[in-house]
Amino acid sequence: MTFLDEVPWNEHDLVAVVTQDHATGKVLTVAWMNREALAETVKRGEAVYWSRSRKKLWRKGEESGHVQNVREVRLDCDADAILLQVEQVGGIACHTGHERCFFRKLEDGRWVEAEPVLKDPALIYRK
Amino acid sequence: MTFLDEVPWNEHDLVAVVTQDHATGKVLTVAWMNREALAETVKRGEAVYWSRSRKKLWRKGEESGHVQNVREVRLDCDADAILLQVEQVGGIACHTGHERCFFRKLEDGRWVEAEPVLKDPALIYRK
Numbered sequence: 334m335t336f337l338d339e340v341p342w343n344e345h346d347l348v349a350v351v352t353q354d355h356a357t358g359k360v361l362t363v364a365w366m367n368r369e370a371l372a373e374t375v376k377r378g379e380a381v382y383w384s385r386s387r388k389k390l391w392r393k394g395e396e397s398g399h400v401q402n403v404r405e406v407r408l409d410c411d412a413d414a415i416l417l418q419v420e421q422v423g424g425i426a427c428h429t430g431h432e433r434c435f436f437r438k439l440e441d442g443r444w445v446e447a448e449p450v451l452k453d454p455a456l457i458y459r460k
Numbered sequence: 461m462t463f464l465d466e467v468p469w470n471e472h473d474l475v476a477v478v479t480q481d482h483a484t485g486k487v488l489t490v491a492w493m494n495r496e497a498l499a500e501t502v503k504r505g506e507a508v509y510w511s512r513s514r515k516k517l518w519r520k521g522e523e524s525g526h527v528q529n530v531r532e533v534r535l536d537c538d539a540d541a542i543l544l545q546v547e548q549v550g551g552i553a554c555h556t557g558h559e560r561c562f563f564r565k566l567e568d569g570r571w572v573e574a575e576p577v578l579k580d581p582a583l584i585y586r587k
Binding site: 335336339349351353357358359360362363375405406407408409410411413414416427428429431434435436437438439442443444447 | 462463466476478480484485486487489490502532533534535536537538540541543554555556558561562563564565566569570571574
């Protein structure tokens with residue numbers, strides 16, 4: 334029995350993963366891992382997710398260079414979730430070029446973009 | 461069209477919700493909301509989730525008193541997730557009596573309890 338066996342994998346064999354910047358405390362992304370992704374994340378020390386849309390392992394930063402170096406891995410009590418503390422290389426976690434995916438906030442009943450695009454996505458993914 | 465229509469509800473009509481302590485930045489819980497829960501959260505200014513196990517609205521703190529006063533609501537780019545910034549009444553978010561659900565961390569291949577129980581759950585739910 335390994336730590337992988339203690340994760341409550343859901344009906345799709347996935348677990349939700351919250352990724353937080355270890356320095357600023359900002360929540361960067363919510364993504365998913367399967368067993369292989371979590372094993373590889375721990376082994377490499379870099380975040381590896383499962384892309385539900387592409388249906389394959391997603392080594393964060395493999396195209397953008399925006400790797401997430403893992404500082405800590407936590408498991409929650411029962412809600413099927415993992416929390417990563419990371420160092421975000423390049424300072425950009427989101428494919429939109431924002432620092433993080435949570436750049437919209439609710440104001441007076443509307444979602445308002447509250448954080449800037451730091452880099453044009455066309456420049457991030459030009460490889 | 462309201463802000464509720466812009467949330468990418470999943471196949472179960474739910475969205476994942478990450479809840480963070482606005483003062484400490486600690487990620488407290490990961491839970492789920494349906495449309496009604498999000499509408500009520502925004503209206504009341506207190507976190508209301510959807511309990512997948514009990515299949516009903518779960519007004520956080522209704523039994524424990526550990527209400528979460530909502531300071532900010534954010535939506536992510538596409539990963540089906542909401543981020544709440546809250547003030548955690550009572551300083552305890554987890555039903556286990558820990559400050560938060562993420563009290564276990566990975567150390568040398570094992571999940572280790574890294575934060576204390578602040579209050580006996582039997583005392584929290586004695587009503």
